[in-house]
Amino acid sequence: MTEIRAEEETSTISKTFLIKPKLKSKPRTLPQTPESKYWSSFKSTRVPNLVSSISSLSFSPSPPHPFAAAYSASVSLFSPLSLSDGDVSPSSTISSFSDVVSSLSFRSDGLLLAASDLSGLVQVFDVKTRTPLRRLRSHTRPVRFVKYPVLDKLHLLSGGDDAVVKFWDVAGENVVLDLMGHKDYVRCADCSPVSSDLFVTGSYDHTVKVWDVRVENSTSILEVNHGKPVEDVIYLPSGGLIATAGGNSVKIWDLIGGGKIVHSMESHNKTVTSICVGRTRKENCGDESMEDRILSVGLDGYMKVFDYGNMKVTHSMRFPAPLMSVSFSPDCKTRVIGTSNGIIFAGRRKGKENGESGGRGNVLGFESISEPERRVLRPTYFRYFHRGQSEKPAEGDYLVMRNKIKLAEHDKLLKKFRHKDALVSVLSKNNRENVVAVMEELVTRKKLLKCVSNLDTDELGLLLMFLSKNATMPRYSSLLMGLTKKVIETRAEDIRSSDALKGQIRNLKRSIEEELRIQHSLQEIQGIISPLLRIAGRR
């Protein structure tokens, strides 16, 4: 009793007939991957007429995650909920700037917003009242970025064309640290998601520097060379990897491993202007487990989604203008992209807990608690069996493609054993190959002559017309000549009594006489040629 139960395999008795593969491969559209379906599911809304290039976009970390857009000398706040309803007007606008706003950053609780402009001023606003609370002035040249650290509410990071990175104490409006080291304009920075002391900055001197505010002599602890002027730099959520954008490439670096390059993604055709971290559904699993992606936008008008786990571009999307900035909401529902001609493409994905979680967070004023990730469905879970018929196949699933065979009407009638109806139906269709095929099938069922004897006058006329046209065709004559003979024998009475049928018979006779004439002449020719051929063959 040491048998091993073999894997169950169900076979059916009804045979699948072996069919030779067709010589020409059938063009088939590539099935959309679940991931590109996900990215296409962001329903795009256009926010037009924002005067000029959208230099920066930033989401509030607190639900319902409103986002701020910097354009020209003003900052507008948008509510993603009203966007999905089709309302494209900003919920509020801050316009107390003297120059073009270059960068925006929300504090981690979403109550304060820092904005920098090209006059060298950094301002901190109360989001609700839109009043500037602090004005940080120390930069001598245009400020290009301002950043709140992720875990720190008291400090601020800024940098600009004076090549100095400043670390601010916001409350006291004074500079804590001046970080020197870059040799060209500093364009971008990001703060570590795991430590309040670490951040990276990228500069037009091609380098990306990692700073630690605890280091006393204010020098960078690590430096990597991107090779092109760095346009944007972000920490990836693990805190160990950074991604840098510059030129038309996005590079991923391993900081823990000492600044080794992990991968370089070069699928943009023009300069990559902005990158951010996006999240997508995990492959092969149920619906709610998320995986991180890098979203990059460039001047070529493309948004690319890069899976840095598998090092490949999983989705790409084209927009009708050069793209300047991109941002992805923390609840994975909204993705906004700003163009150089003042349009924001705000994509919003439908979700179940759309209003509820957001509303609750606002009304009751609770700190947003990120929902626990739903567990991946596995065959061991009960819920796995409740996925329903509309469940979309995951990428790893094997799809059984079932080609639905469309049966013609005569085939359906043959399946129902309505033999005469099948014959009449195919005769009226005027496709002689089908007619002959149906006749052959009827012969194998021994029903053809029965059918012929059951035809009424009109149907007999159809059959005779078909025979007069095709009986002399060499391909079918062996079957059809015999049939013609039988038809005339069995239905002689009906033919005699109907003028129309007599006409058909005359046609039939004519075509057969013509065929006989042809055969005669062919035989004469054969008679002439064959002795010649024989003589030729003997030589």
Next chain:
Amino acid sequence: MMMRGGRSLVSSPPAFSNDAKKLLVCTSNTVSVFSTATGLQITSLEGHTALVTSVVVVPPSSPAAKVLCYCWTASLDGTIRYWDFSVPELMKTIDIRVPIFNMVIPSFLDIPAEDKGKHRDLFAYVFTEDTKETQEKTKALRRQIRKCNLSKSRLVGRLILGETKKPEVLTVSPSGKFFGIRNKCKLRIWKVPDQGSEHAAVRKITLHHTKKITVIAFHPTQRVIAAGDVTGRILTWRGFGNIAFAGNNGVEKQKLINIQEDKPGVRDNDDADSCTTWHWHSAEVNVLSFSSDGAYLYSGGKEGVLVVWQLDTGKKKFLPRIGSPLLYFIDSPDPTLSAISCADNQIHLLKMPSMGILKTISGIKTPCCCPEMCKGLGNGIAFDQTAGLVALRTENYCIQFYSLFDDRGISEVQVCERNHQPGDDVTVIVTAVALSVDGSLMSTSEVKLAEEGIGGLVCLKFWQAGSQNKEFSLSTIVYEPHRDAGISAVTFHPSGNMVVSSSFGGDFKIWRCNNDIIQSDQMHQNFSWTCHAVGSYKKRPMTAAAFSADGSVLAVAAETLITLWNPYKNVLLAVLGDTLTPIVNLSFLGKSDNLAAASCGSNPQLSVWSMSKLSLSWSYKLRIEAVASAVDSSSFAALALLPESSSETTFKGRDGVILLYNATNPVPTAIWSVKKAMGGALGFLQVNPSSVEEVDGKTPEVLLAYMNGDHEYVVFDPYCKDAHEVSISQKEGLSALELKGQGGQYGYASIYGELPEFSEKRPETPWVPSFPSERPWETIFSGSSHNLPPLTNLCSAFLESLLEKRTAAVE
């Protein structure tokens, strides 16, 4: 060494073991144990000397006893045996000395577990033949139902429960309280007596119907019995035997109640509450079985559809397209598994509620019946010498590949794209199948029968095997290869890239294979076959064709003549003189330069022609069914049918002999007599050392396979001197075929005396020279007078030769 196989798996119902992991199948003298998980044979119980008719697995008395594997078997040899089939080991033999046609053991079905301590006798009810009183009694009622005490190993004396003309199937109710038989239009039901004495009176009732009843089934819990009849109706009696089986004063009660109650549907005051009828089957019902919970009824019949009836509502579910008449349906202790046996020797294991086929235990398919006009087209059996496979055509337009060494079906190739419905008129027939020497290519021909002279179609198909497995895929179809004439033979060239097909229409065609190897991700060969040459000889029907072993000569039989061709250049090389009747089988004899031709008809003949001398070497007047020649030796085997007169007396019912010849010697080196030779086939198999056990430390060079008309086969070493002894030690008495080996040389003298007809046509002259030359009329009349064709044939040939001369002169 000797291997037998191809036995019927469906001669009697199989039985599941208690854990449903094994299936016990009666295969002639043995019981084969198959694994239900893999569908392969595990062991076999050998010991019976005649057909095993019943196998009953002992049910477990407690859940822990489920692993026990005990069974009772009954056989026509008059013994009941008790086995432990897990080992397997014979534990007990009860000899009751009368053939047992059927056996049921109802009593252990209801033995309670606590009774185990107390010894109780186990009773079986057996259907036997009454041999003793044959002379005295009328022959009509010779089959009896007897009771047998299995514990005391004897029949219960003088207790005959019933008698019938023919052996019927005993059916026992799952509860073990009743058993019954069908007898024409009646059902007889007995109540199994309580465990008291063995002579306790057995009560019975009879239920009547107007049609012949074919099968019955008992409900597992209620008093419900279902019966199927020949017209396809299913009758269900509810509450049968309420009166007769109720108490002691049953008869009085019956009278009382009869007046009061009316019983819908019940005939003739039968003892049942009601009788309902279902009718779906169009032909007789062969299978009837209640599900174990009693909610469903399974039925099946000739049309090959398993129907599941919901008992309360009569709603139906179907498992269609099984493709063969159903014979038995067996439920297993595992509720998700059951088995159906089909008439084409297949047992399908079903996954139950969904009725999907999990596994198929595939026996050799039974020969298909052909209409009269296609008889004599050969038996549609081709041997794959290297792999030890045989390809045979089956009824459902398939070619089954059956492994002779493993005794199991390998695969099936659907030749025609049609669904086979058992019972339909045959309109499409696979007429011929040929395999190339390496077994990678196959060619089949099929005929679509015409309806009153119109629409017939002959079709020649070429198949190629996939890389390793035997999955054949179609490479070329040729419609009407010889216009409307039928194909008489298809043969592969030894190299495999050439096929000749000969037709009754007077020509033969040579097909060449163009294989374009497409270098894609893997090697993919794409064969296409085109006609290379057409040949004909005086418009005579071509009846057989064969290639020589090196492929340089093609022999085609033009009725009575043998024409030899160069297959590459399509040049006629020679014509070999006349046989008396048309040749149906040609075969080159291995590497030797001899050709064997078998002709049939009123004047059958086996003749061997020498290629080097272009003359007849020797011939016998024998009806030859099949000829096989070994590839690399000069010997060949012929299966000859014996005339009816001699087979009755000298051969005890055996109707054929296998003769093993050396090509140069007209004296056979060995003779075996066989049964059911009509429709048989012979084939030499090359020995694969791994598959054959050694005999006396050396493996035989070549094996001869003989397959009889019922597709049972035996594989043996034709050169083994002690084939005789081996066959005896192999537990003789296989009902179907038995070889009486005669060790070649020494035994021939005695055989020679017994078979005077073999030597009727001993050649007086060693050979008849017939050289085709520039002047053929000189050779026409040469040769011995008995070999001369009739004058009418001769005259036309002579005149034709003169005409030929004239044309030559003109040139």
